[in-house]
Amino acid sequence: MFFSMNGSGRSRDGPVETTLYEILGVEPNATNEEIKKSYRQLAKEYHPDKNPNHGEKFKEISFAYEVLSNPERRELYDERGLDGIKSGSGGFSGAEDLLSSFFGGTGSFFFPGSGKRRKRGQDMVHFLHVSLEDLYKGKTSRLQLSRRVICSSCRGTGTKDGLSRECTGCKGAGIKTECQRLGVGLIRQMQVQCSECGGSGSRISEKDRCKQCKGDRTLRETKVLEVHIERGMHSRQKIFFRKEADEEARTFKIFLHSTRFSPGYETGDVVIVLEQDEHKVFQRQGDDLVMVKKISLCDALCGFKFVVKHLDGSSLLIESPQGEILEPDCIRGVRGQGMPIHGNPESRGTLFIKFEIEFPDVHFLEKKEDYELLRKILGGDEWPEHLPTGENVEEVSLMPFDEGRYERRGHGSGVREAYQDDDDDEYEGFPMGGGAQRVQCAQS
Structure with a gap:
């Protein structure tokens, strides 16, 4: 059949994002074998022993494979994207160990650490549940969200006079470099968030704090967005509201779960991801209904x-x-x-x-004449006038076939021996007894 009747109630229109698929050079619907094959080719090409200048690229390839080769991680990534992997949502509790094992404290191009300040703020992703009727007819929904905006009084400095004070602990960098001893002669340098300023790069005394934001540099703002769902949109399709996210870039330290805000960076987007609810009658497959x-x-x-x-x-x-x-x-x-x-x-x-x-129940007709009339109407074959008799003739009855019971008896496992030929398929799934053998009929 050209479409699947799996009863899921909604079609899968692709993952929320495709970054990891692009790293491995495969399509979002790639099979496990295709993912493994692509990973092996890329791993050979970018392995540090062969290509020492592409260490970060090799880490990204390895990380992408670790996520996509695991069914649970891949499903979480398809549903929530990199943020879902990072936050460990959906029961994926090993996200911290997985990320830190590949990227340590420095981060990567898709998981920025404290050592790399992003030039653009993080997007705010919201999942909006819609019905199939909404996607068919179109709809406008109102979404209320809370976001951070730069304090207009201090312009994001957090101080009364508008001048920030550089943190002496990190010299304004917001991060410090620490060394971790791994063994004899082995030391790893790690960049961690400054504990004195919380990663902001500046410290503000109590008396110098802005009265409006209390030194936080930002204020909470509630805003209502009108989400226009156009006719024919798909589940998992994204609707963007440009520069409507927090007005500060957010830099994450994955294994510390810390967040800091830095005014002046480009504001991220609010991204609405449509999630179609199951419908009682119809299933959607592309632009078709089933x-x-x-x-x-x-x-x-x-x-x-x-x-x-x-x-x-x-x-x-x-x-x-x-x-x-x-x-x-x-x-x-x-x-x-x-x-x-x-x-x-x-x-x-x-x-x-x-x-x-x-089909009707057994014995749905009461009279024998009715069955004969139905047989005549449907054009059924007539019974033979003369049936064989004698001691070599045994009259048998058909019985219902219990597939589960048959498999428990050791049959129907699907394992074929080398000596079996294709003609044996006609007996697949039917009980023949423990010692049953095929007997060739004598030819007259």
Whole structure:
């Protein structure tokens, strides 16, 4: 089948971000084998023994592989991005050890440490739950958020006179260099946040603090954003509000979980990530909609009519004329009744309907004559007039097949021996007894 009926209720339209996939040079839907193959090629190319000038590149490649090769980490990264890995959300408690093992205290280009000041503030990411109806019809939502803004009274210095005082402990750098002994003759230098100024690079005495921000340099501001959800947007699609995040760049020290604010950097964006909730009737796959309809055997043979309530409240009359036979699990499509195509909402995808046929219960007819009449109508084969008799003829009955019970008896494991040929497949899944053998019929 060209689409999956897995009952998840929503389609997967790709990860929140693709940085780690780009590092390994693979697509977001790459298989584990493709990820492993790409990692091995890149690791050989950028290994420090072969390429000593690309040590950081090798760390980034190794880190990307450590995340994407682990199903739980990859799922967390797809859902929350690098921030999810960094914060250890979703039950991923080993984030600190993983990050520090690769980057120590200096950080990397996607996990900046205290030793590297970013020129741009961090984005604020919010996940907005929307219904499939919202994505079909479009909607405007109001989102209230709290952010930090530079104090207008002291212009972000935190002092009354607007002049900051350099921290004597770190000489205004906000960081200090410490040495850690790893063994005999082995010493590692680490950059850590200055404990005297908290990483700000300046210290303000109580009497010199700004009265409005109390020396914090920033104030809290509440703002309401109008989020316009356009018709045909997808789950996990992003909506950007430029420079609406905190007005200060935030620099993280991963293993200390510390944060400092530095006024004057470019403000980051507010990023709204759409999260589609599960729908009771429809599943979305790209620009198409998929639904399951259960019908009786009579409807499958004789035709039917039924009404589908669409996402905009309209009704679709679905008809299968008499004479058209629907087989179990068949799929039919209605063009132009899928999702609006984002950017071209007048065009729409296809509505696919998968038909599940419900067969009648056993002994659903009371009289033998009724079964004979039904057989005649359906054109069934007539029973032989003369059936074989004698001691070599045994009348047997069919029984239901219990697959679980059969597997517990040691069959159906799916393991094929070298001596088995393709003809044995016809017996796969059917009980033949512990000592059953295939017997070739005699040819007359």
